[in-house]
Amino acid sequence: MQQLENRDNESEYSLTPHVIRNDFPVFRQRIHGKPFIYLDNAASTQNPTSVIERVKKYYEEEHSNVHRGVHTLSQRATESFEKSREVVRSFLNAKSTKEIIFVRGTTEAINLVAKTYGKQILSAGDEILISGLEHHSNIVPWQILCNETGARLKVIPINKKGELILDELPKLLTNRTRLLAVVHISNALGTINPIEYLIKEAHKKGIPVLVDGAQSAPHIPIDVQKLDCDFFAFSGHKLYGPTGIGILYAKEHLLESMPPFQGGGDMIKSVTFEKTIYNDLPFKFEAGTPNVSGAIGLAEAINYITRIGMDTIAVFEKTLVHYATKRLLECNDVRIIGESKEKGGVISFLVGDVHPHDIGTILDEEGIAVRTGHHCAQPVMQFFGIPATARVSFGIYNTKEDVDHLIEGLKKIKKVFN
Amino acid sequence: MEKLSELYQEIILDHNKNPKNFKRLEHPTHTAEGYNPLCGDHYILDLYVENGKIIDIGFSGKGCAISKSSASLMTSCIKGDSIEEAKNLFEQFRLMLKEENISGFIGKKAKITVLRGVKAFPTRIKCATLIWHTLKSALEGNTKTTTE
Numbered sequence: 001m002q003q004l005e006n007r008d009n010e011s012e013y014s015l016t017p018h019v020i021r022n023d024f025p026v027f028r029q030r031i032h033g034k035p036f037i038y039l040d041n042a043a044s045t046q047n048p049t050s051v052i053e054r055v056k057k058y059y060e061e062e063h064s065n066v067h068r069g070v071h072t073l074s075q076r077a078t079e080s081f082e083k084s085r086e087v088v089r090s091f092l093n094a095k096s097t098k099e100i101i102f103v104r105g106t107t108e109a110i111n112l113v114a115k116t117y118g119k120q121i122l123s124a125g126d127e128i129l130i131s132g133l134e135h136h137s138n139i140v141p142w143q144i145l146c147n148e149t150g151a152r153l154k155v156i157p158i159n160k161k162g163e164l165i166l167d168e169l170p171k172l173l174t175n176r177t178r179l180l181a182v183v184h185i186s187n188a189l190g191t192i193n194p195i196e197y198l199i200k201e202a203h204k205k206g207i208p209v210l211v212d213g214a215q216s217a218p219h220i221p222i223d224v225q226k227l228d229c230d231f232f233a234f235s236g237h238k239l240y241g242p243t244g245i246g247i248l249y250a251k252e253h254l255l256e257s258m259p260p261f262q263g264g265g266d267m268i269k270s271v272t273f274e275k276t277i278y279n280d281l282p283f284k285f286e287a288g289t290p291n292v293s294g295a296i297g298l299a300e301a302i303n304y305i306t307r308i309g310m311d312t313i314a315v316f317e318k319t320l321v322h323y324a325t326k327r328l329l330e331c332n333d334v335r336i337i338g339e340s341k342e343k344g345g346v347i348s349f350l351v352g353d354v355h356p357h358d359i360g361t362i363l364d365e366e367g368i369a370v371r372t373g374h375h376c377a378q379p380v381m382q383f384f385g386i387p388a389t390a391r392v393s394f395g396i397y398n399t400k401e402d403v404d405h406l407i408e409g410l411k412k413i414k415k416v417f418n
Numbered sequence: 419m420e421k422l423s424e425l426y427q428e429i430i431l432d433h434n435k436n437p438k439n440f441k442r443l444e445h446p447t448h449t450a451e452g453y454n455p456l457c458g459d460h461y462i463l464d465l466y467v468e469n470g471k472i473i474d475i476g477f478s479g480k481g482c483a484i485s486k487s488s489a490s491l492m493t494s495c496i497k498g499d500s501i502e503e504a505k506n507l508f509e510q511f512r513l514m515l516k517e518e519n520i521s522g523f524i525g526k527k528a529k530i531t532v533l534r535g536v537k538a539f540p541t542r543i544k545c546a547t548l549i550w551h552t553l554k555s556a557l558e559g560n561t562k563t564t565t566e
């Protein structure tokens with residue numbers, strides 16, 4: 001089997017999904033007797049052999065608690081864990097590893113910010129600004145916080161194409177706005193938000209910005225210094241890595257100013273019953289034994305995709321989305337929900353009046369995995385007046401043939417429901 | 419494709435397209451809302467019960483082919499039944515989706531067995547039972563049901 005990691009000519013590598021597919025053992029199986037076509041990458045991506053092997057190696061040779069022991073394995077585990085942090089730092093181009101906090105995922109990262117930073121700065125009458133495209137994980141933590149503090153949640157509205165209505169922005173960034181928390185790429189519609197612009201506008205008024213990068217970090221290049229965002233969150237399981245690991249990036253001075261999230265081991269320097277001195281960054285925000293194997297697996301996943309190149313991936317996926325959009329629109333009863341000019345590798349659609357749940361079942365019988373439902377973005381569905389959509393979302397191993405199979409699958413749906 | 423054609427039988431697709439008892443009642447004695455947050459299926463079930471007998475029944479709302487045809491079949495099966503009979507039928511229905519046991523359906527009730535193909539699709543069982551849970555809620559005086 002030809003493995004990407006064994007190719008000598010890496011610099012000249014351009015994305016050949018048929019080759020990349022071979023790096024992902026999950027595609028060796030058949031589903032319902034058909035070749036497995038995975039189009040649910042916005043939910044979770046698959047893991048390449050290199051990630052699976054790296055995690056295995058950790059458990060076979062390094063597994064131990066981190067930051068605690070003097071023995072060899074504890075040193076190995078600590079070294080691998082901290083090396084992983086450096087890999088993440090470099091991936092995001094953060095200034096320092098102090099700014100990289102290991103968390104469970106995007107959800108935990110946002111909750112961390114809400115419970116620490118948010119709680120500290122918000123008073124009654126203050127405002128948190130989000131957008132009409134948010135995943136529930138960038139809505140609910142702020143709602144909870146607003147209930148606790150008497151602050152108000154404001155929303156940047158969207159238009160029929162699924163784009164933010166930017167004309168509303170000046171009105172919504174008020175002198176009571178304490179934070180703008182916004183999704184970079186929508187998981188429900190694929191809209192790529194003009195994140196640089198949003199950050200600039202917020203910063204003009206001294207308002208910090210949290211970026212939900214769950215759908216961007218795996219698919220386009222991210223430079224947190226260039227973006228100048230204050231917080232950035234993403235999940236390992238959407239970036240060809242393990243579940244249960246994710247990243248919160250935050251500017252160092254903000255992290256310094258924030259109270260700790262959870263209390264426990266690892267986040268302290270010294271504890272007496274009278275007083276606890278918190279540990280330095282980033283450990284202050286990592287109470288308890290962390291997900292060591294997850295962090296190591298995530299770093300390996302980052303190594304894998306950065307070897308391909310984030311620019312290459314972005315261009316490749318854009319081409320694939322163009323192709324899929326064209327093919328879908330050729331089916332006369334398909335309606336695409338979300339027609340933003342700038343779109344990532346996500347397409348939400350409906351087929352005639354067939355319920356998305358039925359679409360999902362029929363495609364699954366064809367070995368094609370798509371997502372159906374509200375995609376944890378019920379306000380988006382409410383805006384379009386629909387309960388659910390079918391959604392395809394692409395990754396580095398998807399091919400034009402995958403799209404062709406999808407279109408064939410959709411024809412089956414028409415046949416069943418004529 | 420066999421499993422699939424078993425699931426989406428002609429009769430089921432017919433009920434989906436032209437559901438029976440697809441209406442609101444004007445003066446229901448019992449009403450409940452059924453909601454499956456996973457897929458957004460959402461129905462309202464109205465009953466008119468007199469002397470322990472379901473005199474009239476209607477459902478309205480939106481959902482997938484399985485949940486809708488199940489609602490259509492259920493309402494036409496239990497119209498005229500006593501509450502006891504309706505509850506028993508729910509038990510039979512559940513058994514059918516668990517064990518494919520269809521022996522308990524007699525007479526006009528047998529038509530509901532077209533839904534037995536759902537058993538092969540575990541993720542869809544909730545679609546088929548949503549309206550039944552809603553019925554149970556309505557009869558017990560609860561107004562909201564969600565499947566988890």
Ligand SMILES: Cc1ncc(COP(=O)(O)O)c(C=O)c1O
Pocket residue numbers: 042043104105106107108135137138183185186187212214215235246376
């Ligand atoms: C845009 C967006 N934000 C946040 C999340 C939540 O990520 P996680 O479930 O990994 O915490 C997701 C994933 O479903 C997402 O797509």
